[in-house]
Amino acid sequence: MSIPETTSAESFERYVGGKVLFESRGEAWRDVKAWIVTLPAVVDILHLPSVSEPYVAWTISGEIDFQERENKQSWITNQIKKGSFFLTSGGAPFESRWKAVTPEPFEAMLLFLELPLLDRALEEVFGVDADKAHLQDISAFTDDTLDSLMAALRDELMREHASPLLVQGIGQAIAIHLVRNYAVMGEELQSGSPSLPGYKLRKIYHDRLSKSACDSGAAPGVNWHHT
Numbered sequence: 001m002s003i004p005e006t007t008s009a010e011s012f013e014r015y016v017g018g019k020v021l022f023e024s025r026g027e028a029w030r031d032v033k034a035w036i037v038t039l040p041a042v043v044d045i046l047h048l049p050s051v052s053e054p055y056v057a058w059t060i061s062g063e064i065d066f067q068e069r070e071n072k073q074s075w076i077t078n079q080i081k082k083g084s085f086f087l088t089s090g091g092a093p094f095e096s097r098w099k100a101v102t103p104e105p106f107e108a109m110l111l112f113l114e115l116p117l118l119d120r121a122l123e124e125v126f127g128v129d130a131d132k133a134h135l136q137d138i139s140a141f142t143d144d145t146l147d148s149l150m151a152a153l154r155d156e157l158m159r160e161h162a163s164p165l166l167v168q169g170i171g172q173a174i175a176i177h178l179v180r181n182y183a184v185m186g187e188e189l190q191s192g193s194p195s196l197p198g199y200k201l202r203k204i205y206h207d208r209l210s211k212s213a214c215d216s217g218a219a220p221g222v223n224w225h226h227t
Helices: 009-015 115-132 144-157 164-182 196-216
Strands: 019-023 032-039 042-048 055-061 063-070 076-081 085-088 094-100 106-113 133-135 138-141 183-185
Touching: 009 032, 009 042, 009 106, 032 144, 032 164, 055 144, 076 138, 106 115, 106 144, 106 164, 115 133, 115 164, 115 183, 133 164, 144 164, 164 183
Parallel strands: none
Antiparallel strands: 019 032, 032 106, 042 094, 055 085, 055 106, 063 076, 063 094, 085 138, 133 183
């Protein structure tokens, strides 16, 4: 299948390479889009297009050695497990690959925030400086509050008829939480520009984790046989 450079939030799930178990449908999901997907245990390479909307990937089940990169840069490796989050603010297309390290199925929930919802959250938190603020790209982090909010949204996603008021309320709470905790002030982002600051942030974070592992004598992650 040909992979485009960019796609919409509604179309993104067709490129993740897994089976959709649940997906958001109807008026309740006007401000957010969500899917629960089960993914292969091993993926050698997965090309993912960019999207305009920020999104959160939440691991529901499984444990994997995960690698990602943008623009043919060096691979960044993270070990992710149940409760791990990835926050992606948009930008350049990227590649990923992974290997399961446990027999549990690898399942994840993807949540996209529509831009009007994000804009309202930025305006509430940053006021007149909202146009200079943006979400960061962060890999393999944990967040107890976000975990609880996503669990509540997952329950609605699995219902035959989701409550519009509840979905919208949880979506707004997630947007405010993300902006309060993971947004930074900076130059106004240009639409369609590569998210190099996000890549650098992931690289710095990974380098710090690697140094910590070396200092503690921990074993390195999985060795990949190709680049």
